[in-house]
Every structure is written in C-alpha cells, then in structure tokens.
Amino acid sequence: MTELRVESLAKRFGGLRVFQNIGFTLPEGGLLGVIGPNGAGKTTLINVISGRQMASAGKVVLGGRDITNQPAHAVSRLGLARSFQQTNTFKSVSVNENIARAVRFGGRGAPVGLTRMMDTFGLTPRLHEISDKLPYGLQKMLGLVMAFASAPKIVLLDEPAAGLERAERQNVDTFVQIVRDAGTSVLIVEHDMDLIRRLCPRILVLDAGVLLADGPPAEVLARPDVIAAYLGEAGEA
Amino acid sequence: MDQFVQAALIGISLGAQYALLALGFTLIFGILGVVNFSHGGFYMLGGYVAYSCVAFLGLPYPLAVLVAVAATAALGWVFELFLLERLVDDHLATLMLTLGLYLVISTGLLTVFGPLSMEFAFPVTGALHMGPIYVPRENLIVLAVCLTAIAALWLVLYRTDLGRGLRALADDRAVAMAQGLRPKLLFPLAFAIATGLAGLTGALVTPILSLSPGVGDPVLATSFLTVILGGLGSLEGAALAAFVVGIVEAFSSVYFGGSIGALVLFVLVLLLLVFRPTGLMGRTVRGA
Amino acid sequence: MRIKLLGWTELVALLLLSSGFVVPVFTRSVLAYSVLNQAFVGVIAAESVWIMLRMNLLSFATPAFMAIGGYTVAIAGQHNITDAFLMTAAAFLVPALVAVPLGALVLRLRGTYFVLVTFVLSQIMQLLIFETPGLTGGSNGISGVAAVTLFGAELGTNRLVLEYACGLAMVATLITGVLTRYFHQHFAGIEENEILAESLGLAVWRYKALGFVVAAGVAGLAGYSLVNMLLTAHPSSFDSSTAVDFIAYTIVGGRVSILGPVLGTGALVFATNLFGTHGQYAQGLYGVLILVVVLAARGGIAGSMAALWRRVS
Numbered sequence: 001m002t003e004l005r006v007e008s009l010a011k012r013f014g015g016l017r018v019f020q021n022i023g024f025t026l027p028e029g030g031l032l033g034v035i036g037p038n039g040a041g042k043t044t045l046i047n048v049i050s051g052r053q054m055a056s057a058g059k060v061v062l063g064g065r066d067i068t069n070q071p072a073h074a075v076s077r078l079g080l081a082r083s084f085q086q087t088n089t090f091k092s093v094s095v096n097e098n099i100a101r102a103v104r105f106g107g108r109g110a111p112v113g114l115t116r117m118m119d120t121f122g123l124t125p126r127l128h129e130i131s132d133k134l135p136y137g138l139q140k141m142l143g144l145v146m147a148f149a150s151a152p153k154i155v156l157l158d159e160p161a162a163g164l165e166r167a168e169r170q171n172v173d174t175f176v177q178i179v180r181d182a183g184t185s186v187l188i189v190e191h192d193m194d195l196i197r198r199l200c201p202r203i204l205v206l207d208a209g210v211l212l213a214d215g216p217p218a219e220v221l222a223r224p225d226v227i228a229a230y231l232g233e234a235g236e237a
Numbered sequence: 238m239d240q241f242v243q244a245a246l247i248g249i250s251l252g253a254q255y256a257l258l259a260l261g262f263t264l265i266f267g268i269l270g271v272v273n274f275s276h277g278g279f280y281m282l283g284g285y286v287a288y289s290c291v292a293f294l295g296l297p298y299p300l301a302v303l304v305a306v307a308a309t310a311a312l313g314w315v316f317e318l319f320l321l322e323r324l325v326d327d328h329l330a331t332l333m334l335t336l337g338l339y340l341v342i343s344t345g346l347l348t349v350f351g352p353l354s355m356e357f358a359f360p361v362t363g364a365l366h367m368g369p370i371y372v373p374r375e376n377l378i379v380l381a382v383c384l385t386a387i388a389a390l391w392l393v394l395y396r397t398d399l400g401r402g403l404r405a406l407a408d409d410r411a412v413a414m415a416q417g418l419r420p421k422l423l424f425p426l427a428f429a430i431a432t433g434l435a436g437l438t439g440a441l442v443t444p445i446l447s448l449s450p451g452v453g454d455p456v457l458a459t460s461f462l463t464v465i466l467g468g469l470g471s472l473e474g475a476a477l478a479a480f481v482v483g484i485v486e487a488f489s490s491v492y493f494g495g496s497i498g499a500l501v502l503f504v505l506v507l508l509l510l511v512f513r514p515t516g517l518m519g520r521t522v523r524g525a
Numbered sequence: 526m527r528i529k530l531l532g533w534t535e536l537v538a539l540l541l542l543s544s545g546f547v548v549p550v551f552t553r554s555v556l557a558y559s560v561l562n563q564a565f566v567g568v569i570a571a572e573s574v575w576i577m578l579r580m581n582l583l584s585f586a587t588p589a590f591m592a593i594g595g596y597t598v599a600i601a602g603q604h605n606i607t608d609a610f611l612m613t614a615a616a617f618l619v620p621a622l623v624a625v626p627l628g629a630l631v632l633r634l635r636g637t638y639f640v641l642v643t644f645v646l647s648q649i650m651q652l653l654i655f656e657t658p659g660l661t662g663g664s665n666g667i668s669g670v671a672a673v674t675l676f677g678a679e680l681g682t683n684r685l686v687l688e689y690a691c692g693l694a695m696v697a698t699l700i701t702g703v704l705t706r707y708f709h710q711h712f713a714g715i716e717e718n719e720i721l722a723e724s725l726g727l728a729v730w731r732y733k734a735l736g737f738v739v740a741a742g743v744a745g746l747a748g749y750s751l752v753n754m755l756l757t758a759h760p761s762s763f764d765s766s767t768a769v770d771f772i773a774y775t776i777v778g779g780r781v782s783i784l785g786p787v788l789g790t791g792a793l794v795f796a797t798n799l800f801g802t803h804g805q806y807a808q809g810l811y812g813v814l815i816l817v818v819v820l821a822a823r824g825g826i827a828g829s830m831a832a833l834w835r836r837v838s
Contacts, residue, residue, distance in 0.1 A: 050724065076726035084724075090717045101710050105725040150726050272637055320820065329581055332640065333776060333819045340769065340812025347805060454766060458648045461641040470638060496652040505651045509640070511630060 002028050002063040002079060002153040004049075004185070008059035011041070011048050011101045016196035018044045019209035022058070026154065026185055031176070033200030034189045037229055040190045040206040043085060043194060044070070046156045048084040051075040062154070062237050077107060088140040089146065091132035095123055098142060099149050106150025113178045118147055120174050137168040144175050148184070155179060157188045161195055193221075205229065239369045244491040245484065250376045252483025253383035255440045257506040258456060259475040260390060261461035267407035267470035268315075268427045269325055276460055277453025278342035283439030284448045285346055288357045298360045302440040310429040311434025317428035325424065339453065347450040359444040379441045386437060387476065390430075394472070403427055407470065415481040435507045465506050468516020476515055505518030529691025533564065534782040535702035540567065541787055542698060545732040549684045556798075562754045564794040565690040569697040569747035573788035576740040578710040578780050579705055580733055581719075585768040586643035587744045589650035590620040592763035594745025596654075599758035602671040607687070611673040616749035619624050624741030628734035632799050637674055647765035654760045666759030671752055686754060691748045697743050702703040702783055704739050708732060766808075775809035777818055779825025788826045
C-alpha cells in the first residue's frame with residue numbers, strides 16, 4: 001500500500017515562514033488538488049515533500065516509511081516523482097534520450113502506458129528532435145512524461161498547465177488519466193480552476209502558508225474565507 | 238608566556254591580512270556567484286605596482302599603496318565589465334576566466350620583473366619593546382591599516398545605499414533585480430572593491446614577506462581555506478575564520494615549526510565540512 | 526537501448542596515442558622522445574581532469590593523486606617490486622582508495638566546495654611529502670627508482686621507456702573511455718541538469734564520487750608514468766601549480782569528447798617545447814588560450830574541429 005501522509009509539515013527560511021502545520025493524506029490511487037494564491041507556499045511544499053528542500057518541522061511518510069528530509073534521489077527511488085513548474089528537460093539531447101534517461105535514472109523500467117502517452121501528446125513522431133527545439137507546450141509535456149517515465153507510485157505535479165494554451169490544457173487531463181490508469185496517485189498544484197474542478201474530487205487550499213480548507217471543490221470553493229483569499233486574484237485562472 | 242603573547246600578536250596581524258583577502262573573495266562569491274581564481278594575482282599585482290611606484294617613480298610608500306589599490310581595482314572593474322559579465326551565470330566559465338586571468342597576470346609579472354624576488358623593504362623599521370614582548374613596527378602599521386580597511390568595508394556594506402544594494406544582490410539576485418537594482422552597475426563595482434582589497438593587502442604585506450612571481454598561489458590557497466571555514470559567501474564568517482587561520486598558523490609555527498600549521502588547518506576544514514558543511518557562520522547560499 | 530563500451534572518439538584517441546610505438550621506428554631524436562614522453566604523462570593527467578569536467582566539476586587535485594601513484598611505485602621499487610602489471614594496478618588502486626573517503630565527503634557538498642577543496646588538497650600533498658621524509662624522502666625525493674620489468678625483462682632503454690609510457694596512456698584512455706561511455710547518460714545528465722537528474726532518481730553524489738575515485742586512479746597512472754620516465758619521485762614533479770597545466774590541456778582541447786584532452790595535451794606540450802628554455806612562460810600562453818576558448822570557442826580544439834567537419838560535410 002503506497003499512501004502519502006504529511007504530518008504538521010513546516011518550512012521556514014531564516015525568520016521567514018513559508019508554511020506551517022500542513023497535514024493531509026493522499027491514499028493509494030488517489031487524486032488531490034492543491035490551490036492557493038501566489039506565494040502561498042505551494043511549490044515549496046512540493047520541494048519539501050520531494051526532498052529538494054529540507055523541512056523545518058513535521059513528517060512526510062510514504063507507504064508507512066518516514067522519508068522526511070531524505071535526499072531527492074532517494075525519495076524518487078522510493079516511488080515519488082515530481083514535475084517542475086518551468087519546462088525542465090535535458091535541453092541539448094533528443095526526446096528519445098530524455099525519456100531513456102528518465103527510465104534509467106528511475107531504475108524501475110518503463111511504466112505501462114508510456115508509449116500511449118507519447119503517442120497521445122504527439123511526441124512519438126518527434127523522438128529524434130532536440131528537446132530544446134520543441135514548441136513550449138510540448139517541452140512542458142515532455143517534462144511531465146519524464147516524471148511518469150520513472151514508473152512512480154505517486155507524482156507531484158507543479159502547475160502542469162501553466163504557460164499552456166487553452167487547447168493544450170486538455171493534455172494535462174489525458175496525462176492524469178493515463179497516470180491513474182497505471183495505478184499511480186497524483187497530487188496536482190494548479191492555478192487553472194476549471195482544470196482543478198473537472199479533475200479533482202478533493203482539494204486543499206493553501207493561503208499564506210496555512211491550510212485553509214480541505215474537501216470537495218464545490219464545497220471548498222464556496223467558502224467565504226477561500227473566496228476572500230482569492231480576492232484580487234480573480235483574473236488569474 | 239611571552240612567547241604566547243608574541244604568537245597571539247603575530248596571529249592577529251596575520252588574521253587581519255587574511256581577513257582583507259577573504260572578505261574580497263567571499264564578497265565576489267556572494268554577490269556574483271564567481272569563484273575568483275585571480276585573487277592571488279591581484280595580490281601580487283598590488284605588490285608589484287607599489288614596488289614600481291617606489292623604485293621607479295620615487296613615490297613615497299603610502300602614495301604607492303594608494304596607486305596599487307587604484308590600479309588593481311581598475312583592472313578588476315574592467316575585467317568584470319568586459320569579460321566576466323558576459324558569462325556571469327555560468328559558474329564553470331567564470332572560474333576558468335579568472336584562472337586564465339591569473340595565469341596571464343603572473344606570467345606578465347614574470348616577464349617584466351623576472352623570476353627573482355624584488356628588494357622591496359617596508360619604509361618603517363625597528364620594533365616596539367613592551368617589557369619582554371617585541372613587536373615589529375611594520376606589523377603594527379599593517380595591522381592598523383588592515384583593521385581600518387575592514388572597518389571601512391563594513392561601513393560601506395552596512396551603512397550606505399550602495400552596500401545595501403550589494404547585500405541585497407548577494408541575498409537573492411532575482412528579488413533584488415525586481416526591486417530595481419542593476420547588477421550591470423553593481424557587479425563590476427563589487428569586483429573592483431574586492432580586487433582593490435587584494436591589491437591593498439599585496440602592497441602592504443609583500444614588503445614584509447616577499448615579492449616574486451608565484452607568491453599568489455599560497456595567497457589563493459589561504460583565501461580558499463578561510464572562506465570554506467567561514468562558509469562560502471558569508472562576510473562575518475570570512476572575517477572570523479581569517480583570524481582563526483591566522484592564529485592557528487602563528488601558534489603552530491611558533492610551537493611546532495614547519496608546515497604543521499597548514500596541515501592542522503586542512504584537517505580542521507575537513508572536519509568542519511563533515512559536521513557543519515555550511516561553515517562557521519553558515520547560511521545557505523544559492524546553489525553552485 | 527544498447528550501451529556502447531567504446532565509441533569512435535575513443536578509437537581515434539587510441540590510434541593517435543599509438544604513435545608512441547610508431548615514432549621510434551623513424552627517429553631516435555632525444556627531443557622527440559622527450560616531447561612524446563611528456564605528452565603521454567600529460568594525456569593521462571588531462572584525462573583525469575576530463576572525467577570530472579564531464580560532470581561540470583573542475584579538479585585541481587590531479588598532482589596530489591599523481592604523487593600518491595608515483596610514490597607508491599617508487600617505494601615499491603625500493604623493495605624490489607617492479608613488475609609492470611602489479612605496479613600499474615597499485616598506481617591506480619592506491620590513489621583511488623585514498624579518494625573514496627575524500628570524494629564521499631566533499632561531493633555531498635555543492636560543486637564550488639569541490640573546486641576549492643581539490644585546490645587545497647594538492648597544496649597539502651606537497652606539505653605531506655615534505656613532512657614525511659622517512660617514507661617519501663622529503664625534499665630530496667626518492668631517486669634511482671628501479672626500471673620496470675615486464676615478464677621479468679627490464680624495460681630500461683629510452684625506446685622501451687617511451688613505449689611503456691605510451692602503453693600506460695592507452696590503458697588510461699581505455700579506463701576513462703569505458704567509464705564515461707558506460708555512465709554516459711548519468712554523467713551527461715549531471716552535467717546538463719543536476720536537479721532534474723536527481724529528481725528522476727539519480728544519486729548524483731554517488732556518480733560524482735565514482736568519477737572522482739576513477740579520476741584519482743587515472744592520475745595515479747600519470748604519476749607512475751612520470752616517475753618511470755624520470756626514474757625519480759621528487760616533490761617538484763607533483764607541484765600543485767601543474768594542476769593548472771592539466772586543466773589547460775583539457776579545456777583548450779575541448780570537453781565534449783575524450784579527443785579533447787588528447788589533442789589539447791598534444792598541442793600544448795608541443796607549443797611549450799617551442800618556448801625552449803623559457804618554459805616558465807608557457808602558463809601565460811595557457812592563460813590566454815583558456816580565455817579565448819571560454820569566450821569564443823567553447824568546444825575547444827576537438828569541438829571546433831567537429832563543428833568544422835559538420836559544416837564541410
């Protein structure tokens with residue numbers, strides 16, 4: 001059973017508090033959305049869970065195993081993959097080589113659904129193109145595919161739709177679909193409210209480093225404190 | 238006891254010199270993210286410029302020191318502005334550029350002045366006798382100038398807008414730039430301040446120690462030891478570590494002789510890296 | 526995906542190096558022998574630098590590990606151990622073993638620390654040699670090192686010494702080539718985007734440490750070759766300032782393939798000998814060339830030749 005449990009997690013930079021007392025559980029095969037205004041600490045949360053940055057307090061437990069402050073590669077090897085907000089690929093090599101590296105570094109072999117994913121996003125005909133030369137949207141999808149190519153049990157997606165054209169955002173839905181078909185659970189940080197509404201049965205709201213709400217989107221997004229937190233960010237989504 | 242006080246005085250005086258070098262080095266790393274391999278080169282250059290001013294132009298020594306500071310600062314400014322600036326975000330490239338500059342400076346000095354040591358003597362001689370303790374006057378003067386320079390640097394960095402700007406760039410370049418600070422203006426300036434400090438140290442210290450091409454290597458090694466000990470990019474750490482290095486070196490040479498001091502320091506640095514990788518006054522600086 | 530153990534660049538490099546067996550057929554010129562010998566030592570040392578440069582790490586520790594390899598052989602020679610295979614293995618393994626704890630320690634830290642620590646390390650090695658006269662002969666070094674023996678036969682003539690240096694350079698090239706080919710994806714991933722590689726599950730520091738250990742072993746072979754050429758292990762042979770020469774060979778040659786250190790060493794050793802007795806000025810030339818390569822020709826000699834080739838074909 002691979003469940004991700006986060007217990008009273010906190011992160012401070014010097015005297016600056018990024019977030020504190022964050023707790024939630026992502027069950028095996030689950031799908032959880034995380035929203036919040038800019039600067040709420042969402043990316044840092046992904047960084048701390050995935051071992052990129054150190055936690056100041058609290059615990060991250062993966063499948064019953066305490067992985068708090070384990071190095072990023074160890075966390076990844078235990079089955080927790082993550083994507084990056086900016087396009088993040090090995091820019092000087094081909095699409096094929098990027099995928100090959102992701103599979104080899106992950107050490108678990110290619111996951112079921114990888115080929116289907118590449119076909120769907122139109123990466124298969126471009127296997128031999130240098131990843132830096134791909135259109136922005138495709139580079140971003142390649143980054144997502146690479147996170148999945150290590151055959152993880154859980155993926156954390158950091159704003160997968162940011163920078164994508166509206167038409168391309170459907171690809172994120174497809175990505176999540178294929179990932180979940182493979183039995184992988186997903187945590188998705190996103191600004192696109194439509195996307196969150198159509199994908200996530202449950203969302204967390206982060207505001208100024210604290211967990212404001214946790215529940216089904218329809219319910220959570222109707223709460224006055226959540227609406228207040230988003231005031232002034234109306235144009236964002 | 239006398240020997241103890243004597244060693245402590247030597248240590249503090251060495252520490253002040255090392256502090257000037259290490260502060261410049263760590264300033265460059267903190268602000269530009271550049272490891273300056275030419276730091277020892279600017280130290281040598283400072284020595285040779287001061288020597289030339291005294292020997293060929295007949296300038297009084299204090300004036301020669303000022304010319305050395307101006308010359309090394311100017312070269313640093315030009316080098317940053319025209320060469321380093323283009324590749325400032327590429328850590329490896331900047332490292333290689335400063336290494337290349339160091340080789341050019343040291344070979345240039347070798348070509349002009351030859352491989353032998355220069356006869357460059359400190360203008361003030363004699364010593365102060367305080368009871369059984371004996372302190373050369375030249376060391377006292379150097380110590381006073383170094384401490385003044387450190388104080389001046391502190392004033393600039395912590396009490397002026399320029400200093401606030403430089404420190405903001407060191408803390409977080411993206412945020413500082415968003416607030417309207419211009420690295421294009423401040424980077425060459427920071428580099429010039431640091432190389433000027435190295436030139437000052439060279440002009441002050443080489444008459445006491447020695448002046449020949451090749452004196453830059455140990456200077457660079459000491460700067461490295463000091464900044465690793467103090468934590469890369471930390472000004473307070475560099476200053477503190479400089480005095481630790483100076484005092485360890487002085488005591489070990491008085492009590493053990495030879496090069497045991499350097500070995501002790503290296504072991505100290507290795508132990509520190511194991512138990513406290515961020516250095517004495519560690520803080521996490523951006524990745525490199 | 527098939528992982529190649531050697532590619533065409535390694536084969537060309539080996540072919541170039543085999544000149545050490547060809548040149549003695551045509552000439553007995555002492556100068557030619559001396560230049561080639563220097564080049565073979567330089568190639569091995571530069572390959573040691575190149576391994577780390579594949580992961581964006583600049584190492585100044587080469588002379589330190591050369592010293593460990595060189596003194597290992599010299600000390601063994603004092604005990605009448607001269608067998609070529611045994612000594613080659615020892616010159617590789619002893620420095621590599623010393624590098625294990627050091628690498629594990631330093632490579633968990635950020636890259637900048639690596640550069641600084643390796644620089645200090647080669648300074649410290651000098652001091653260690655001076656401080657241990659019982660073992661290393663201190664400032665006198667160990668002279669009169671016994672010639673190497675192959676299947677019991679002594680390799681004593683100039684020509685045999687040259688051919689042996691050539692053989693060592695080819696062994697070092699094979700080791701370097703196999704390592705960097707087998708772990709090509711790992712090294713390239715670290716070089717290009719360390720954070721991404723790590724988040725995909727690559728234990729970055731472990732591969733850096735592996736590279737460091739092999740680089741130390743390869744440097745040890747360079748030290749062995751140098752001691753075998755001079756028949757002396759002397760502290761001045763392992764001066765910390767020589768680290769800069771090997772870095773210059775590698776950067777000027779180009780970091781894209783193993784041809785870089787080979788071509789760079791060849792070109793710069795040749796150029797240095799043009800200075801004749803004014804060899805001390807060579808570092809100025811290296812400095813200028815490093816500036817030129819970094820500012821204008823990022824691929825170095827090998828990279829520029831490859832670019833030219835692509836344009837022609």
